[in-house]
Every structure is written in structure tokens, then in C-alpha cells.
Amino acid sequence: MSQILTIDRISKRYGDVVALDDMSFDVNPGELFGFVGSNGAGKTTTMRIVLGVLAADSGEARLGGKVIDLDVRRTIGYMPEERGLYPKMKVGQQLAYLAELHGLSRTEARDAVATWTERLGISERLGDTVDSLSLGNQQRVQLAAALVHDPAVLVLDEPFSGLDPVAVDVMSDVLVEKARTGVPVIFSSHQLDLVQRLCDRVGIIAKGRMRALGTVDELRSEGPSRLRVVAPGAPDGWAERIGGVRVVGHDSGATILELDAGADDQEVLQAALNTGPVHEFSAARPSLTELFREVVAG
Ligand SMILES: Nc1ncnc2c1ncn2[C@@H]1O[C@H](COP(=O)(O)OP(=O)(O)OP(=O)(O)O)[C@@H](O)[C@H]1O
Numbered sequence: 032m033s034q035i036l037t038i039d040r041i042s043k044r045y046g047d048v049v050a051l052d053d054m055s056f057d058v059n060p061g062e063l064f065g066f067v068g069s070n071g072a073g074k075t076t077t078m079r080i081v082l083g084v085l086a087a088d089s090g091e092a093r094l095g096g097k098v099i100d101l102d103v104r105r106t107i108g109y110m111p112e113e114r115g116l117y118p119k120m121k122v123g124q125q126l127a128y129l130a131e132l133h134g135l136s137r138t139e140a141r142d143a144v145a146t147w148t149e150r151l152g153i154s155e156r157l158g159d160t161v162d163s164l165s166l167g168n169q170q171r172v173q174l175a176a177a178l179v180h181d182p183a184v185l186v187l188d189e190p191f192s193g194l195d196p197v198a199v200d201v202m203s204d205v206l207v208e209k210a211r212t213g214v215p216v217i218f219s220s221h222q223l224d225l226v227q228r229l230c231d232r233v234g235i236i237a238k239g240r241m242r243a244l245g246t247v248d249e250l251r252s253e254g255p256s257r258l259r260v261v262a263p264g265a266p267d268g269w270a271e272r273i274g275g276v277r278v279v280g281h282d283s284g285a286t287i288l289e290l291d292a293g294a295d296d297q298e299v300l301q302a303a304l305n306t307g308p309v310h311e312f313s314a315a316r317p318s319l320t321e322l323f324r325e326v327v328a329g
Pocket residue numbers: 045048049050068069070071072073074075076077112
């Protein structure tokens with residue numbers, strides 16, 4: 032059954048360090064949620080609290096409205112940042128053991144291991160010990176470990192870090208596919224282009240607080256309006272004489288302008304045409320990376 036994951040007003044301190052300060056958000060059934068923030072912003076702490084391996088000082092995490100206790104925790108697929116496999120155990124044995132630990136019968140566990148190792152391209156490694164695998168393949172095994180028990184929610188701490196482009200594609204496909212079955216999927220990442228491309232919604236956190244939350248489109252359309260203008264014959268400084276308009280960047284021959292509320296884009300177009308031909312004149316929206324820089328700096 033599809034269930035919503037709720038992080039409800041969680042706060043957590045480590046001594047004097049405030050790791051989470053009233054953190055709240057939901058991950059809906061069937062949603063791929065990107066959890067982003069600078070180093071030390073509080074992503075791992077949030078995920079550990081969801082898993083119940085760390086206690087919150089206040090607030091709570093719920094799945095389908097039920098506080099996450101030991102029973103609920105068994106239904107979560109988790110990929111910890113520090114990874115958590117037994118290095119000397121064989122891949123197949125280890126995955127089957129983890130599946131059985133989460134309540135699958137021996138036969139179900141064997142079938143699930145075969146399915147996921149095949150899907151993740153590691154079926155030829157079943158008889159190898161984990162420590163004999165490359166780091167990327169260890170990561171695929173770690174994802175298989177999070178998936179073998181058919182989890183009701185997936186919580187993944189930096190699942191893409193260190194993967195080659197092919198492995199990134201495999202991981203992306205699996206996460207999207209899993210979300211589309213109705214499972215809430217949350218993952219943290221510093222690869223914002225990937226988050227922008229994959230996620231239904233994104234939460235940007237800074238210093239333990241949620242600072243921006245929404246679909247990538249919603250976040251990108253907030254803030255001042257920007258124009259992208261390509262006017263090859265325009266002299267330097269052509270746009271700076273227009274009221275309420277600032278040059279905020281240049282990109283492959285284009286000038287990026289930011290307009291104050293009420294500034295007239297047609298006046299900008301006219302000013303550009305006055306310099307000669309205009310090859311491009313369009314609304315420019317900030318990338319997730321630019322938004323992230325603004326949110327974290329603000
Ligand atoms: N066991 C701990 N003891 C003391 N402080 C801690 C501990 N774990 C985390 N912290 C602090 O809590 C804050 C949040 O850390 P957390 O690991 O949750 O951040 P993060 O967003 O996952 O960072 P990263 O992107 O670097 O993995 C940081 O200031 C960190 O130094």
C-alpha cells in the first residue's frame with residue numbers, strides 16, 4: 032500500500048551544534064524527492080532519524096501517519112552514506128540474508144536477489160565477496176540491499192556519488208521505476224543537474240532548516256524575472272542604461288539580464304534592436320545549481 036512519508040518538525044542537536052532546526056516536509060507516494068544542501072546541512076541526520084537509528088530531540092517521522100517504530104522500520108529500504116555491507120561476505124549470501132532479515136521466506140529471498148542483481152548488472156558477482164568489488168559495484172550491491180525486501184519507502188543517502196555515467200543511468204532508472212510503483216523515494220545528492228532532471232520535487236536545506244521546497248519548475252520560476260538576449264552587434268554596457276535592468280551574467284554569447292518588478296521587457300527588446308540584429312530574446316530561468324547558491328548564501 033502506498034504511504035506518505037512525513038518529517039514533522041524535527042530538531043536535533045549534537046552538543047552545541049544545531050544539526051536540525053524544526054525540519055518539516057512530506058514525500059508523497061510515487062514521488063521521487065531530491066534532498067539537497069551543503070556539507071553539514073543536516074541531510075544524513077534527517078535520514079538517520081527517519082530510519083530510527085538516531086533519536087530526534089523533538090518532532091517525529093511517520094510513514095502513512097504511523098510513527099516509525101521497529102516494525103515500520105523493517106519496511107524501509109535504506110542506503111546509508113557510510114554504506115553498510117559485510118566486506119568478507121559473498122554478495123548473493125549477503126543479499127539473501129538481508130532479505131530474510133526483513134521477513135522474506137528463503138525462496139522469496141532467492142528470487143528477489145536474482146531479480147535485483149540482474150536488474151542492477153551485478154548478477155555475475157553473486158559469488159564474490161563485497162570487498163573484492165569496485166566501489167561502484169559495491170554501491171550497486173548496496174542499492175540491491177535496499178530493494179530486495181520490496182520496501183514501502185526508499186531512503187538513500189548520496190546513492191549517486193562516485194558512480195560512472197552508465198551506473199548513474201541504471202541507478203536513475205531503478206529509482207524512477209520504484210517511485211512509479213507508488214513508493215515514496217527520497218535521496219540526497221550534490222549532483223544538482225541529476226536532481227533537476229530526475230526529481231518530482233526538491234527540498235533545499237541550509238543549516239538544518241528547509242529553505243526552499245517545490246517542483247523544480249516552481250522553484251525555478253520564483254524570484255526575479257530574467258531575460259536571455261543574443262544581440263551580436265551590441266556594444267558593452269548596452270543594457271545598463273535601461274531602467275530597472277541589471278546584467279547578471281554572460282553565457283555562450285548571450286547577455287543574461289535581471290528585471291526589477293515593473294520593468295518592461297519590450298523596452299529591453301527595443302534597446303537590443305537599436306544595436307542591430309537580435310538573434311535570441313527569451314525568458315531565462317535559473318538552474319537548480321544557481322538557485323542552490325542563492326538559497327545557501329541567503
Ligand atoms: N555524531 C555527530 N557528532 C557531532 N556532530 C555531528 C555528528 N553527526 C553530524 N554532526 C554535525 O551535524 C551537522 C549536520 O550533519 P549531517 O551529516 O547531517 O549533514 P549532511 O547534510 O549529511 O552533510 P554532507 O553533505 O557533508 O554529508 C553538521 O554540523 C555535522 O558536523
